[in-house]
Amino acid sequence: MMGKPLVAISYIALSAAARFPAPLYRAPALAHIRMSAADKAVAPPDDDEEDRIGAGGRGGHAVGEQPEVSGEERELQMRVMKHQQSAARLSMAEDARSLVEYSTGYAVISTLSSAVDGYPSGALVSFGTDAQGLPVFCFSSMSSHTKDLEAAEAIGTSGGKAALTVTAKGFEGAADGRVTLIGDVKRCSKEEVDELGLREIFKAKHPNAFWADFGDFTYYRMHELKGVNFVGGFARAAAPKPSQYLEATADPIQAFAAPVMAHMNGDHAESTIAMCMHYIGLDQLDGAELVQLDRLGFMVQCERLGQSFKMRLPFPRAAADRKDVKTLIVQMTQESMGDPVVQEWAKELKAAAEGAA
Numbered sequence: 410m411m412g413k414p415l416v417a418i419s420y421i422a423l424s425a426a427a428r429f430p431a432p433l434y435r436a437p438a439l440a441h442i443r444m445s446a447a448d449k450a451v452a453p454p455d456d457d458e459e460d461r462i463g464a465g466g467r468g469g470h471a472v473g474e475q476p477e478v479s480g481e482e483r484e485l486q487m488r489v490m491k492h493q494q495s496a497a498r499l500s501m502a503e504d505a506r507s508l509v510e511y512s513t514g515y516a517v518i519s520t521l522s523s524a525v526d527g528y529p530s531g532a533l534v535s536f537g538t539d540a541q542g543l544p545v546f547c548f549s550s551m552s553s554h555t556k557d558l559e560a561a562e563a564i565g566t567s568g569g570k571a572a573l574t575v576t577a578k579g580f581e582g583a584a585d586g587r588v589t590l591i592g593d594v595k596r597c598s599k600e601e602v603d604e605l606g607l608r609e610i611f612k613a614k615h616p617n618a619f620w621a622d623f624g625d626f627t628y629y630r631m632h633e634l635k636g637v638n639f640v641g642g643f644a645r646a647a648a649p650k651p652s653q654y655l656e657a658t659a660d661p662i663q664a665f666a667a668p669v670m671a672h673m674n675g676d677h678a679e680s681t682i683a684m685c686m687h688y689i690g691l692d693q694l695d696g697a698e699l700v701q702l703d704r705l706g707f708m709v710q711c712e713r714l715g716q717s718f719k720m721r722l723p724f725p726r727a728a729a730d731r732k733d734v735k736t737l738i739v740q741m742t743q744e745s746m747g748d749p750v751v752q753e754w755a756k757e758l759k760a761a762a763e764g765a766a
Contacts, residue, residue, distance in 0.1 A: 488690045496721040497705040501647035502657040505588045505639035506542045509575050510659035514614040516575040520557035537614035541655045544573055545610045546629040547621045568595030584642050591636035597628045665731050666702035674698050680742040687745035704728045
Protein backbone atom coordinates (compact mmCIF):
# COMPACT_ATOMS: atom_id res chain seq x y z
CA MET A 410 0.00 0.00 0.00
CA MET A 411 2.93 2.30 -0.63
CA GLY A 412 2.84 5.16 -3.11
CA LYS A 413 3.17 8.90 -3.65
CA PRO A 414 0.49 11.38 -2.55
CA LEU A 415 -2.77 11.43 -4.43
CA VAL A 416 -2.60 14.76 -6.22
CA ALA A 417 -5.70 14.86 -8.37
CA ILE A 418 -8.53 15.13 -5.94
CA SER A 419 -10.34 18.40 -5.10
CA TYR A 420 -13.96 19.16 -5.98
CA ILE A 421 -13.52 20.10 -9.62
CA ALA A 422 -15.62 20.18 -12.76
CA LEU A 423 -13.14 19.04 -15.39
CA SER A 424 -13.38 21.15 -18.54
CA ALA A 425 -12.78 20.15 -22.14
CA ALA A 426 -9.39 21.85 -22.30
CA ALA A 427 -8.24 20.09 -19.14
CA ARG A 428 -8.16 16.57 -20.51
CA PHE A 429 -5.16 14.57 -21.61
CA PRO A 430 -2.38 15.30 -22.52
CA ALA A 431 -2.71 18.13 -19.98
CA PRO A 432 -2.48 15.58 -17.16
CA LEU A 433 -5.11 16.03 -14.48
CA TYR A 434 -3.08 13.76 -12.24
CA ARG A 435 -0.56 16.58 -11.87
CA ALA A 436 -2.92 19.13 -10.30
CA PRO A 437 -2.29 19.81 -6.61
CA ALA A 438 -4.84 18.43 -4.11
CA LEU A 439 -7.85 18.42 -6.42
CA ALA A 440 -10.93 16.69 -4.94
CA HIS A 441 -14.37 15.47 -5.86
CA ILE A 442 -14.17 15.57 -9.66
CA ARG A 443 -17.37 15.88 -11.64
CA MET A 444 -17.53 15.82 -15.42
CA SER A 445 -20.56 17.32 -17.17
CA ALA A 446 -21.89 16.38 -20.60
CA ALA A 447 -20.28 19.49 -22.08
CA ASP A 448 -16.98 18.57 -20.46
CA LYS A 449 -16.98 15.26 -22.32
CA ALA A 450 -16.99 16.92 -25.75
CA VAL A 451 -13.86 16.35 -27.80
CA ALA A 452 -11.46 19.27 -27.70
CA PRO A 453 -7.95 19.88 -29.02
CA PRO A 454 -5.12 19.78 -26.50
CA ASP A 455 -4.03 23.04 -24.92
CA ASP A 456 -0.74 24.35 -26.27
CA ASP A 457 0.10 26.15 -23.03
CA GLU A 458 3.06 24.89 -21.07
CA GLU A 459 0.98 25.04 -17.87
CA ASP A 460 -1.64 22.43 -17.05
CA ARG A 461 -5.15 23.83 -16.99
CA ILE A 462 -7.76 22.22 -14.77
CA GLY A 463 -11.31 23.20 -13.89
CA ALA A 464 -13.78 25.66 -15.33
CA GLY A 465 -11.90 28.95 -15.34
CA GLY A 466 -9.87 30.86 -17.90
CA ARG A 467 -9.60 29.19 -21.31
CA GLY A 468 -11.19 26.02 -20.03
CA GLY A 469 -9.39 25.59 -16.75
CA HIS A 470 -7.40 26.87 -13.81
CA ALA A 471 -3.70 27.15 -14.59
CA VAL A 472 -1.44 25.12 -12.34
CA GLY A 473 2.32 25.23 -12.28
CA GLU A 474 4.81 22.42 -12.40
CA GLN A 475 3.76 19.52 -10.18
CA PRO A 476 5.72 16.46 -9.07
CA GLU A 477 5.43 13.37 -11.23
CA VAL A 478 3.71 10.34 -9.73
CA SER A 479 4.26 6.64 -10.12
CA GLY A 480 2.26 4.53 -12.54
CA GLU A 481 0.58 2.80 -9.61
CA GLU A 482 -0.47 6.14 -8.11
CA ARG A 483 -1.71 7.41 -11.44
CA GLU A 484 -3.80 4.27 -11.92
CA LEU A 485 -5.30 4.75 -8.45
CA GLN A 486 -6.16 8.36 -9.30
CA MET A 487 -7.89 7.35 -12.49
CA ARG A 488 -10.05 4.86 -10.58
CA VAL A 489 -10.92 7.48 -8.00
CA MET A 490 -11.79 10.02 -10.68
CA LYS A 491 -14.04 7.54 -12.47
CA HIS A 492 -15.89 6.88 -9.22
CA GLN A 493 -16.29 10.59 -8.47
CA GLN A 494 -17.57 11.42 -11.94
CA SER A 495 -20.56 9.13 -11.49
CA ALA A 496 -21.13 9.71 -7.75
CA ALA A 497 -24.74 10.70 -7.07
CA ARG A 498 -25.24 14.25 -5.80
CA LEU A 499 -27.99 16.83 -5.51
CA SER A 500 -28.72 19.08 -8.47
CA MET A 501 -27.18 22.54 -8.29
CA ALA A 502 -30.62 24.11 -7.76
CA GLU A 503 -31.45 21.71 -4.92
CA ASP A 504 -28.02 22.22 -3.39
CA ALA A 505 -28.50 26.00 -3.48
CA ARG A 506 -32.03 25.78 -2.07
CA SER A 507 -30.86 23.52 0.77
CA LEU A 508 -27.89 25.73 1.63
CA VAL A 509 -30.15 28.76 2.06
CA GLU A 510 -32.73 26.82 4.06
CA TYR A 511 -30.22 25.35 6.53
CA SER A 512 -27.93 28.36 6.83
CA THR A 513 -27.53 30.31 10.06
CA GLY A 514 -30.17 32.79 8.92
CA TYR A 515 -27.61 35.58 8.63
CA ALA A 516 -26.26 36.91 5.35
CA VAL A 517 -24.88 39.99 3.62
CA ILE A 518 -27.37 42.09 1.68
CA SER A 519 -26.12 44.45 -1.01
CA THR A 520 -28.29 47.41 -2.02
CA LEU A 521 -27.90 50.51 -4.16
CA SER A 522 -26.65 53.14 -1.73
CA SER A 523 -28.85 56.16 -1.13
CA ALA A 524 -25.97 57.92 0.64
CA VAL A 525 -23.17 57.43 -1.91
CA ASP A 526 -24.65 57.82 -5.36
CA GLY A 527 -23.76 55.12 -7.87
CA TYR A 528 -22.20 52.72 -5.38
CA PRO A 529 -23.46 49.55 -3.72
CA SER A 530 -23.76 49.21 0.04
CA GLY A 531 -23.48 46.01 2.08
CA ALA A 532 -24.84 45.03 5.49
CA LEU A 533 -25.15 41.91 7.62
CA VAL A 534 -28.84 41.04 8.10
CA SER A 535 -30.98 38.27 9.52
CA PHE A 536 -33.61 36.50 7.43
CA GLY A 537 -36.03 33.59 7.24
CA THR A 538 -37.18 31.74 4.11
CA ASP A 539 -40.67 31.24 2.75
CA ALA A 540 -41.98 28.09 1.07
CA GLN A 541 -40.15 28.95 -2.16
CA GLY A 542 -36.83 29.63 -0.48
CA LEU A 543 -37.10 33.41 -0.84
CA PRO A 544 -35.79 35.55 2.03
CA VAL A 545 -38.04 37.35 4.51
CA PHE A 546 -36.52 40.24 6.50
CA CYS A 547 -37.37 42.41 9.48
CA PHE A 548 -35.55 45.74 9.10
CA SER A 549 -35.10 48.70 11.40
CA SER A 550 -36.06 52.06 9.94
CA MET A 551 -32.63 53.37 11.03
CA SER A 552 -30.62 50.84 9.00
CA SER A 553 -28.79 52.00 5.90
CA HIS A 554 -30.15 49.15 3.78
CA THR A 555 -33.72 50.06 4.83
CA LYS A 556 -33.12 53.64 3.66
CA ASP A 557 -31.72 52.32 0.39
CA LEU A 558 -34.84 50.22 -0.22
CA GLU A 559 -37.13 53.11 0.78
CA ALA A 560 -35.36 55.39 -1.67
CA ALA A 561 -36.00 52.89 -4.47
CA GLU A 562 -39.64 52.59 -3.43
CA ALA A 563 -40.04 56.37 -3.41
CA ILE A 564 -39.32 56.60 -7.13
CA GLY A 565 -42.11 54.16 -7.93
CA THR A 566 -40.21 50.92 -8.52
CA SER A 567 -41.53 47.49 -7.58
CA GLY A 568 -38.88 47.30 -4.87
CA GLY A 569 -35.22 47.88 -4.28
CA LYS A 570 -32.69 45.96 -6.32
CA ALA A 571 -30.71 43.77 -3.93
CA ALA A 572 -28.45 40.75 -3.68
CA LEU A 573 -28.30 38.48 -0.65
CA THR A 574 -25.13 36.40 -0.19
CA VAL A 575 -25.69 33.39 2.07
CA THR A 576 -22.89 31.12 3.27
CA ALA A 577 -23.20 27.50 4.35
CA LYS A 578 -23.35 26.85 8.07
CA GLY A 579 -19.78 26.48 9.33
CA PHE A 580 -18.36 28.44 6.38
CA GLU A 581 -14.59 28.86 6.68
CA GLY A 582 -13.27 29.54 3.19
CA ALA A 583 -13.40 29.08 -0.56
CA ALA A 584 -13.90 25.32 -0.29
CA ASP A 585 -17.28 25.88 1.41
CA GLY A 586 -20.62 26.66 -0.21
CA ARG A 587 -22.37 29.97 -0.75
CA VAL A 588 -25.38 31.26 -2.66
CA THR A 589 -26.25 34.73 -3.91
CA LEU A 590 -29.93 35.52 -4.54
CA ILE A 591 -30.52 38.55 -6.76
CA GLY A 592 -33.92 40.18 -6.93
CA ASP A 593 -36.39 42.88 -5.93
CA VAL A 594 -36.98 43.48 -2.21
CA LYS A 595 -40.00 45.48 -1.07
CA ARG A 596 -41.70 46.54 2.14
CA CYS A 597 -44.73 44.46 3.08
CA SER A 598 -48.04 45.83 4.25
CA LYS A 599 -49.56 44.63 7.52
CA GLU A 600 -52.15 42.70 5.51
CA GLU A 601 -49.41 40.97 3.54
CA VAL A 602 -47.48 40.13 6.71
CA ASP A 603 -50.59 38.51 8.20
CA GLU A 604 -51.74 36.78 5.03
CA LEU A 605 -48.33 35.27 4.19
CA GLY A 606 -47.35 34.57 7.78
CA LEU A 607 -44.13 36.55 7.42
CA ARG A 608 -43.72 37.18 11.14
CA GLU A 609 -44.00 33.44 11.82
CA ILE A 610 -41.51 32.66 9.05
CA PHE A 611 -38.96 35.10 10.44
CA LYS A 612 -39.46 34.12 14.08
CA ALA A 613 -39.15 30.42 13.24
CA LYS A 614 -35.55 31.08 12.18
CA HIS A 615 -34.88 33.67 14.88
CA PRO A 616 -37.05 32.77 17.89
CA ASN A 617 -35.17 35.15 20.20
CA ALA A 618 -35.59 38.19 17.96
CA PHE A 619 -37.78 40.08 20.45
CA TRP A 620 -37.07 43.32 18.61
CA ALA A 621 -39.00 42.05 15.60
CA ASP A 622 -42.18 43.35 17.30
CA PHE A 623 -40.81 46.85 17.94
CA GLY A 624 -42.70 49.65 16.25
CA ASP A 625 -39.79 50.86 14.14
CA PHE A 626 -39.16 47.44 12.57
CA THR A 627 -40.87 46.54 9.31
CA TYR A 628 -41.09 43.31 7.33
CA TYR A 629 -39.59 43.12 3.86
CA ARG A 630 -39.32 40.24 1.44
CA MET A 631 -37.69 39.40 -1.87
CA HIS A 632 -40.85 39.12 -3.93
CA GLU A 633 -39.20 38.54 -7.30
CA LEU A 634 -36.09 36.48 -7.94
CA LYS A 635 -33.97 37.62 -10.88
CA GLY A 636 -30.86 35.47 -10.56
CA VAL A 637 -29.09 32.78 -8.54
CA ASN A 638 -25.35 32.23 -8.22
CA PHE A 639 -24.28 29.04 -6.46
CA VAL A 640 -20.77 27.97 -5.50
CA GLY A 641 -20.55 24.60 -3.80
CA GLY A 642 -16.78 24.63 -3.33
CA PHE A 643 -13.66 24.89 -5.46
CA ALA A 644 -14.68 24.92 -9.16
CA ARG A 645 -18.19 23.64 -8.44
CA ALA A 646 -20.39 26.52 -9.50
CA ALA A 647 -23.59 27.17 -11.40
CA ALA A 648 -26.25 29.78 -12.05
CA PRO A 649 -29.54 27.86 -11.79
CA LYS A 650 -32.49 29.58 -13.39
CA PRO A 651 -34.72 31.37 -10.88
CA SER A 652 -37.53 28.96 -11.81
CA GLN A 653 -35.29 25.96 -11.03
CA TYR A 654 -34.42 27.36 -7.61
CA LEU A 655 -38.07 28.19 -6.81
CA GLU A 656 -39.26 24.74 -7.88
CA ALA A 657 -36.54 22.90 -5.94
CA THR A 658 -37.14 21.66 -2.40
CA ALA A 659 -34.70 21.71 0.47
CA ASP A 660 -33.14 18.31 1.07
CA PRO A 661 -34.94 16.90 4.16
CA ILE A 662 -31.98 14.86 5.41
CA GLN A 663 -29.88 17.96 6.01
CA ALA A 664 -32.27 19.02 8.77
CA PHE A 665 -30.64 16.49 11.12
CA ALA A 666 -27.28 16.05 9.40
CA ALA A 667 -25.16 17.74 12.09
CA PRO A 668 -25.77 15.27 14.95
CA VAL A 669 -25.45 12.27 12.62
CA MET A 670 -22.10 13.49 11.31
CA ALA A 671 -20.89 14.37 14.81
CA HIS A 672 -21.71 10.83 15.96
CA MET A 673 -19.90 9.27 13.00
CA ASN A 674 -16.86 11.52 13.37
CA GLY A 675 -16.67 11.05 17.12
CA ASP A 676 -17.40 7.34 17.46
CA HIS A 677 -17.02 5.66 14.06
CA ALA A 678 -14.14 7.37 12.26
CA GLU A 679 -12.69 3.98 11.26
CA SER A 680 -15.96 3.09 9.52
CA THR A 681 -15.73 6.22 7.38
CA ILE A 682 -12.15 5.39 6.38
CA ALA A 683 -13.21 1.82 5.56
CA MET A 684 -16.05 3.08 3.35
CA CYS A 685 -13.73 5.48 1.51
CA MET A 686 -11.29 2.64 0.90
CA HIS A 687 -13.93 0.17 -0.28
CA TYR A 688 -16.23 2.38 -2.36
CA ILE A 689 -13.97 5.18 -3.60
CA GLY A 690 -10.78 3.13 -3.87
CA LEU A 691 -8.52 5.31 -1.73
CA ASP A 692 -5.64 3.85 0.23
CA GLN A 693 -3.24 5.13 2.89
CA LEU A 694 -5.87 7.35 4.47
CA ASP A 695 -4.83 8.97 7.73
CA GLY A 696 -8.32 10.27 8.46
CA ALA A 697 -11.78 10.84 7.00
CA GLU A 698 -14.42 13.15 8.44
CA LEU A 699 -18.00 13.74 7.29
CA VAL A 700 -18.56 17.41 6.48
CA GLN A 701 -21.87 17.28 4.60
CA LEU A 702 -24.77 14.84 4.52
CA ASP A 703 -27.78 14.73 2.21
CA ARG A 704 -30.22 12.08 1.05
CA LEU A 705 -27.85 10.89 -1.70
CA GLY A 706 -24.68 10.55 0.36
CA PHE A 707 -21.80 12.26 2.16
CA MET A 708 -19.07 14.74 1.50
CA VAL A 709 -15.92 13.51 3.26
CA GLN A 710 -12.85 15.53 4.20
CA CYS A 711 -9.99 13.09 3.65
CA GLU A 712 -6.43 13.23 4.98
CA ARG A 713 -3.90 11.28 2.94
CA LEU A 714 -0.11 11.50 2.96
CA GLY A 715 -0.08 15.09 4.15
CA GLN A 716 -2.88 16.28 1.85
CA SER A 717 -6.44 17.28 2.70
CA PHE A 718 -9.25 17.07 0.13
CA LYS A 719 -12.99 16.48 -0.18
CA MET A 720 -14.55 13.41 -1.79
CA ARG A 721 -18.10 12.34 -2.53
CA LEU A 722 -19.26 9.10 -0.87
CA PRO A 723 -22.74 8.27 -2.25
CA PHE A 724 -25.33 6.00 -0.68
CA PRO A 725 -26.35 2.84 -2.59
CA ARG A 726 -29.78 4.50 -2.90
CA ALA A 727 -31.49 7.66 -1.70
CA ALA A 728 -32.19 7.80 2.03
CA ALA A 729 -35.82 8.27 3.04
CA ASP A 730 -35.44 9.49 6.64
CA ARG A 731 -33.13 9.51 9.65
CA LYS A 732 -33.66 5.83 10.42
CA ASP A 733 -32.92 4.97 6.80
CA VAL A 734 -29.65 6.92 6.94
CA LYS A 735 -28.54 4.71 9.83
CA THR A 736 -29.60 1.59 7.91
CA LEU A 737 -27.55 2.63 4.88
CA ILE A 738 -24.47 3.51 6.94
CA VAL A 739 -24.58 0.15 8.72
CA GLN A 740 -24.98 -1.64 5.37
CA MET A 741 -22.07 0.23 3.82
CA THR A 742 -19.86 -0.34 6.86
CA GLN A 743 -20.53 -4.09 6.84
CA GLU A 744 -19.82 -4.35 3.11
CA SER A 745 -16.63 -2.33 3.53
CA MET A 746 -15.39 -4.46 6.41
CA GLY A 747 -15.80 -7.53 4.19
CA ASP A 748 -13.27 -6.12 1.72
CA PRO A 749 -9.92 -8.00 2.04
CA VAL A 750 -7.97 -4.75 1.59
CA VAL A 751 -9.95 -3.12 4.39
CA GLN A 752 -9.51 -6.19 6.58
CA GLU A 753 -5.75 -6.03 6.13
CA TRP A 754 -5.80 -2.34 7.02
CA ALA A 755 -7.87 -3.10 10.14
CA LYS A 756 -5.33 -5.71 11.22
CA GLU A 757 -2.48 -3.24 10.82
CA LEU A 758 -4.45 -0.65 12.77
CA LYS A 759 -5.13 -3.09 15.59
CA ALA A 760 -1.50 -4.21 15.71
CA ALA A 761 -0.34 -0.59 15.88
CA ALA A 762 -2.76 0.12 18.71
CA GLU A 763 -1.62 -2.94 20.65
CA GLY A 764 2.00 -1.97 20.12
CA ALA A 765 1.34 1.53 21.41
CA ALA A 766 -0.42 0.09 24.48
